[in-house]
Structures are given as structure tokens and as C-alpha cells.
Amino acid sequence: MNLPGLELVCPAGTPAALEAAVDAGADTVYLGFRDCTNARNFPGLNFSRKELEAAVAYAHPRGSKVYLAINSFPQAGNEGPWRQAVDDAAGLGVDAIIVSDIGVLDYAAQSHPDLRRHLSVQASAAHPLALAYYHRNFGITRAVLPRVLTVPQIKEIAAEAPVETEVFVYGGMCPMAEGRCALSSYATGRSPNTAGVCSPASHVRYVPEGGRVQVRLGDFTINRFESGEPSGYPTLCKGRFKARGHASYLFEDPVSLDARPLIPELAAAGVKALKIEGRQRGRAYIAQVVSALREAVEEAAAGRAPEPTSLAALSEGGRSTGGAYRKDWR
Amino acid sequence: MTTLLTLGPLLYHWPAEAWRDFYFRIADEAPVTSVCLGEVVCPKRAPFTFPHYEDVIQRLETAGKEVVLSTPALITDQRDLALVKDAVELGAGLVEANDVAALPLLAGRPHVIGPYVNVYNESTLARLSADGAVRVTLPVELPAASIGKLAGQDAPETGMPEIGMPGIGMPETGMPEIEIQVFGRWPLAISARCYHARAYGRSKDGCLYACGEDPDGLPVETLDDEPFLVVNGVQTQSASYGCLLNELDLLKACGVSRFRLSPQKIGMIEVARLFQDRLDGRIGREEASVALRQLAGHTALSNGFFHGREGAQFV
Numbered sequence: 001m002n003l004p005g006l007e008l009v010c011p012a013g014t015p016a017a018l019e020a021a022v023d024a025g026a027d028t029v030y031l032g033f034r035d036c037t038n039a040r041n042f043p044g045l046n047f048s049r050k051e052l053e054a055a056v057a058y059a060h061p062r063g064s065k066v067y068l069a070i071n072s073f074p075q076a077g078n079e080g081p082w083r084q085a086v087d088d089a090a091g092l093g094v095d096a097i098i099v100s101d102i103g104v105l106d107y108a109a110q111s112h113p114d115l116r117r118h119l120s121v122q123a124s125a126a127h128p129l130a131l132a133y134y135h136r137n138f139g140i141t142r143a144v145l146p147r148v149l150t151v152p153q154i155k156e157i158a159a160e161a162p163v164e165t166e167v168f169v170y171g172g173m174c175p176m177a178e179g180r181c182a183l184s185s186y187a188t189g190r191s192p193n194t195a196g197v198c199s200p201a202s203h204v205r206y207v208p209e210g211g212r213v214q215v216r217l218g219d220f221t222i223n224r225f226e227s228g229e230p231s232g233y234p235t236l237c238k239g240r241f242k243a244r245g246h247a248s249y250l251f252e253d254p255v256s257l258d259a260r261p262l263i264p265e266l267a268a269a270g271v272k273a274l275k276i277e278g279r280q281r282g283r284a285y286i287a288q289v290v291s292a293l294r295e296a297v298e299e300a301a302a303g304r305a306p307e308p309t310s311l312a313a314l315s316e317g318g319r320s321t322g323g324a325y326r327k328d329w330r
Numbered sequence: 331m332t333t334l335l336t337l338g339p340l341l342y343h344w345p346a347e348a349w350r351d352f353y354f355r356i357a358d359e360a361p362v363t364s365v366c367l368g369e370v371v372c373p374k375r376a377p378f379t380f381p382h383y384e385d386v387i388q389r390l391e392t393a394g395k396e397v398v399l400s401t402p403a404l405i406t407d408q409r410d411l412a413l414v415k416d417a418v419e420l421g422a423g424l425v426e427a428n429d430v431a432a433l434p435l436l437a438g439r440p441h442v443i444g445p446y447v448n449v450y451n452e453s454t455l456a457r458l459s460a461d462g463a464v465r466v467t468l469p470v471e472l473p474a475a476s477i478g479k480l481a482g483q484d485a486p487e488t489g490m491p492e493i494g495m496p497g498i499g500m501p502e503t504g505m506p507e508i509e510i511q512v513f514g515r516w517p518l519a520i521s522a523r524c525y526h527a528r529a530y531g532r533s534k535d536g537c538l539y540a541c542g543e544d545p546d547g548l549p550v551e552t553l554d555d556e557p558f559l560v561v562n563g564v565q566t567q568s569a570s571y572g573c574l575l576n577e578l579d580l581l582k583a584c585g586v587s588r589f590r591l592s593p594q595k596i597g598m599i600e601v602a603r604l605f606q607d608r609l610d611g612r613i614g615r616e617e618a619s620v621a622l623r624q625l626a627g628h629t630a631l632s633n634g635f636f637h638g639r640e641g642a643q644f645v
Contacts, residue, residue: 073448073450073451074450074451074453075450075451075475075476076450076451076452076472076475076476076478076479076480077451077452077475077476077479078451079451079452079453100448101448101450101451101453101454102448102453102454102457102458103450103451103452103453103454103455103456103457104453106453106454106457107453123430123448124404125430125431126404126405126406126429126431126522127405127406127407127410127411127429127431129405129411129431129432129434129435130405130429130430130431132434133430133431133433133434134430136434137457137461146522148404148406148521148522148523149406149522153406153407175521175523176519176520176521176566177404177519177520177521177522179448180403180404180446180448180519180520181518181519181520182469182470182471182516182518182519182635182641183518183519183559183566185471185518185635185640185641186471186516186518186559186568186634186635186640186641186642187640187641187642188640189634189638189639189640189641191471193448193450193469193471194471218640218642219640219642220552220556220558220642221552221553221554221556222552223553224553237519240553241550241551241552241553241558241559242550242551242552242553242555243529243548243549243550243551243561244529244530244548246529247553248529250525250528250529250550250561251521251523251525251566324522324523328533329523330522330523330524330533330534330535
């Protein structure tokens with residue numbers, strides 16, 4: 001079976017990562033401005049206007065597209081930066097913007113009708129009717145689907161939705177409906193929606209306890225490790241907690257998503273684009289992951305089952321999973 | 331400005347008779363203006379309470395309460411969506427949308443937006459208003475500054491063209507009423523994964539209604555045995571009861587006109603009376619705080635979100 005070409009959408013947090021992604025075979029690179037307008041507002045990350053201009057100038061002649069994520073939620077009384085980001089995206093010639101907020105979408109649709117609008121995963125649109133709402137009202141042409149759907153559900157959405165669909169295939173897992181989670185905010189006062197960060201490093205503390213390490217997020221213990229035990233970044237929902245007297249990874253194991261074996265299924269389900277998570281990752285990681293995913297997409301296109309080359313060393317806690325795409329995840 | 335109390339939807343899986351009797355008592359005794367009914371967390375629970383809807387709605391309406399029909403917080407399949415259609419077809423009152431997927435079914439008719447839809451700014455509020463939203467309960471993590479901007483009499487930021495389709499927008503009665511949750515565990519996250527089933531070692535499809543075992547949520551503690559969260563099916567809530575009893579005057583000053591009490595397995599009639607007495611100035615701050623602490627038992631209170639702090643804080 002020859003599968004339709006899938007667009008590989010890759011992250012970049014720096015100009016160096018962008019070049020690495022383009023060189024490694026990214027069809028598209030997505031990135032954000034260095035401010036509160038995107039959901040990866042980490043220190044030292046993201047692009048200035050000038051850097052975005054250079055990014056477009058690097059990507060376009062090499063056949064790659066550039067998408068700009070403007071996917072956090074403007075605070076009341078301060079919508080200016082988000083509107084400015086939309087205006088600048090149009091002016092600098094990005095190929096699409098990725099947006100989650102209804103107000104920002106409305107502004108973009110009214111002010112720059114010719115600028116392609118994609119719905120961010122942060123909008124948590126998980127049903128064809130939600131996509132129909134965004135399509136009809138704001139003319140979105142693509143939606144990034146939440147990481148909580150099974151392949152059959154994705155198939156149903158792709159068949160019924162009036163827009164293209166994009167799904168995550170590699171990188172961090174988010175077990176909650178994205179863009180609707182205040183867990184980080186509850187523990188630290190900062191959340192993806194309010195500050196563009198989840199479980200921010202500024203609020204993480206590792207407290208040595210003899211041969212063990214206690215992991216604190218704000219005022220709460222979210223894990224405890226034996227020294228030397230592999231551990232990923234301490235995101236709240238991947239912490240260890242007690243329920244009914246048992247300590248466990250109640251919400252999500254410290255694993256990351258690797259859906260490469262599912263690429264043929266996803267393509268058959270009608271998905272248009274595959275997305276890699278990780279704008280916070282460095283150039284070397286991006287180069288390696290993008291190459292591996294490129295290879296998997298080519299294998300799938302040629303009708304062969306992708307044989308995952310080992311990326312285990314790069315994944316969270318050294319382990320990976322098919323995530324919510326497997327029905328038993330639920 | 332008139333200030334009114336709303337009883338939010340009961341979010342837990344109680345036995346059907348207990349559910350019915352709870353609402354009967356609310357109808358008969360609680361000083362609330364509006365009462366939300368409807369399964370917000372899991373569509374598998376809904377069939378149990380359906381047989382009692384007619385009686386409960388009748389009892390509430392006879393008591394002069396406005397009935398609001400709440401719908402699922404996460405709509406991923408036809409079972410979730412069916413609950414929205416049922417609410418629309420029931421025609422008993424305003425329908426509360428908690429997921430954007432419900433909006434196409436409600437566009438052009440008056441409806442309510444629940445706390446699970448992201449309304450963070452004026453443009454979003456204006457857009458939802460143009461499509462028929464008459465009341466909006468804001469997301470729980472919004473600080474006072476945002477609440478003030480959204481509940482104030484100020485028009486939305488300049489520069490927005492007139493929006494909404496001609497003929498079906500709301501009449502020019504201004505912006506939606508703003509409602510704020512002032513009591514009850516904060517709803518913090520929603521997933522397709524059922525953590526309740528997971529905690530009981532069961533699959534979601536074979537859950538055997540594990541959530542029915544925990545009528546006030548399943549406690550989730552840190553490894554140091556500190557209360558942190560509770561799990562309620564696919565929903566994760568704060569372990570603490572959110573409490574903005576001391577902030578009612580500030581909220582009123584912000585322009586907030588409706589106050590939501592989210593049901594817990596404690597004396598909710600007494601909680602409602604306490605908030606109404608405080609709103610009416612019949613009881614002082616100190617006295618009200620002491621009374622609420624007694625009603626809350628061992629459960630901590632929190633108000634950090636409102637103050638722009640960690641949500642778990644009690645300032």
C-alpha cells in the first residue's frame with residue numbers, strides 16, 4: 001500500500017535547532033516568539049522577530065515551512081502582545097499560525113484572513129463538532145488533536161472534520177486534556193495557560209535524603225528516587241502519589257511518546273501531519289529525532305512497517321510508549 | 331447590583347436516590363437562585379439519574395429555582411455529545427456548555443458557559459456573548475485582576491470589529507453575567523483516562539463504577555502523606571475546598587454578580603445559608619469563617635488562585 005505523504009512537523013527552540021530540523025528532513029518547523037504568547041515560554045528559548053525572519057529565509061529555499069505557535073491564552077486587559085504576534089507572523093511570511101484562544105483566532109481571522117490558522121492542541125478540541133466550531137467561526141484549516149484520543153477516534157474525527165488533522169507522534173506525553181489543566185498552577189501559581197510553563201524549573205527542588213532524593217514542586221513532594229534511579233523531568237502529572245494506601249504513578253508513568261510503529265495506521269486514518277514535541281530540546285536531540293522520524297515516515301510511505309531505531313536514550317526516563325493511541329491506556 | 335448564588339453540578343457519582351434527595355433538599359431549603367443539574371464528568375453515570383430528572387426539575391422549579399442543565403467537560407465521542415443533545419431537547423432551562431464541541435448546538439440561543447471552557451480575556455468573552463452566552467463561569471485559576479477586567483462594565487478592548495452573525499446575536503443588553511466558583515474543590519484537570527478505575531486496578535471499560543466508592547472524591551496524597559488532590563473519575567480536583575468567603579466583597583466590587591457553590595459531601599444547605607448571610611451582611615467575616623471551617627471538617631481551604639498565588643494557598 002502506498003500511503004499519502006505525511007507532513008513531518010518538527011520543533012525548534014533556537015535558530016540552531018531550526019537549521020538542524022530543516023537539514024534533518026523536517027517538512028515544517030514550528031516555533032514561538034520569545035515572550036508570553038506561546039506555551040513554551042522558557043528562559044533562553046524561542047525566537048526574536050529578527051531570528052524568525054532569518055528562520056523563514058533559511059527554511060523556505062530548502063523547501064521547509066515555518067509555523068508560529070501563538071498558543072497561550074492572553075490575560076484580560078493585555079491582549080496586545082498576542083495581536084502583535086499575529087500581525088508580525090503575517091508580516092514575516094510564516095506559513096501558518098498555531099492558535100488556541102478564541103479571541104486571538106477571532107482577531108487573526110478578521111485582521112489577516114489570508115494567514116493560515118491552525119488550532120493548537122492547547123484548545124483541546126477532541127470532537128468533530130469542536131473542530132467544526134473553529135472552522136466555521138474562524139476558518140481554521142487544520143487542528144492538532146489532543147494526546148488523549150485513540151486511533152479509532154482519530155479516524156472518526158479525520159473523516160468527519162472539515163479540516164486537516166495533525167497528531168503527536170514523538171516526545172512528551174500529556175495525560176490531561178491540554179490547555180485545560182491547572183495542576184501546575186495549583187502547586188506553583190504558574191500554568192501553561194497563565195504563564196506558558198508547566199511545573200516550572202524555578203519551583204523544582206531536589207532534596208537529598210541519605211541515599212535518596214526527594215523531588216519537590218512548590219510545597220509538595222511529587223516523587224522520591226533512589227540515587228541513580230533514572231528519572232525524567234519532574235512534571236507534576238508524572239509524579240508518584242498515594243491513593244488507597246498505594247504509592248504509584250497514578251496519572252502517567254514517566255515515559256515519553258513514541259508512536260512510530262503506528263504511523264501507517266495514523267496515515268490510513270486520514271491524518272495529514274505528524275508532530276514532534278520538544279521546543280525546549282537542544283540541537284543534537286532535534287537532529288537525531290527528526291532524522292529517525294523522517295526515516296519512519298519514508299518507510300511507511302513505501303508500505304513498510306517502520307522499524308524503530310533506538311531513541312530510548314533520548315526519551316523521558318529512558319522509556320517510551322504508544323500512549324493514548326492504545327486503548328488500554330485509559 | 332443583585333448578587334445571586336448558584337449551586338454547581340454535583341460532580342461525584344452518588345447513588346441515584348441520594349442524588350435525587352440531595353436536590354430535593356436543595357429545592358426545599360437552600361437559599362440558591364440557580365441549580366445546575368447534569369453529568370459533567372462521565373457519561374456512563376448518567377443513566378442512573380435520568381429517571382429522577384423530571385421529579386427533581388419539577389421540585390426545583392416549584393421552589394422558584396432556575397434550573398441550568400450542565401453538560402460534559404470533555405466531549406470526545408457520541409456518548410458525551412448525546413448528553414448535550416439530551417439537555418437541549420429537555421428544554422427545561424438554560425444549557426451550560428463545558429466543552430467547545432457543545433457550542434454549535436447552542437449557537438444563537440441563550441446559554442451558559444461553564445468553568446471548563448477557556449475564557450481568559452475580553453475578546454473571547456465578547457465572541458461567546460455574540461453567539462448567545464448570557465452567563466459565564468470563569469476558569470478557576472483566574473486571578474482577581476482578570477476577574478475584574480472580565481466582570482467590569484468596561485467594553486472589550488478597542489479595535490475589535492463587530493462580530494456575530496446578524497439576526498442571531500444577543501440583544502444589546504451588554505456583556506454576559508460573570509459567575510465565580512466560591513466554594514468547593516477546584517476542578518484542576520480532565521482526561522480521557524479514568525484515574526479512579528486506575529487506582530482501583532480496573533480498566534475504564536470495566537470500571538464497575540469505582541468512582542461510586544468515593545462520594546467526595548478519592549484522596550490523593552503525596553509520598554509524605556500530605557493531602558494534595560482528589561480523583562473523581564476522569565477529573566482531578568484539589569484536595570482542599572476552594573473558599574472565597576472572605577473575598578465576596580472584592581468579587582462584588584469587581585462586578586461579579588453570581589457565586590457558585592460546588593457540591594461536596596458536607597452540609598451544603600448550611601454552606602449556602604452561610605454564603606447568603608455573608609452576601610447580605612447578616613453575619614461578620616470572622617463568624618462566617620469559623621462556621622465554614624466547622625462545616626469543612628478536616629479538609630483544608632484554599633483561595634490562592636484569586637490572589638495570584640499557588641492555588642493551594644489559603645491567604
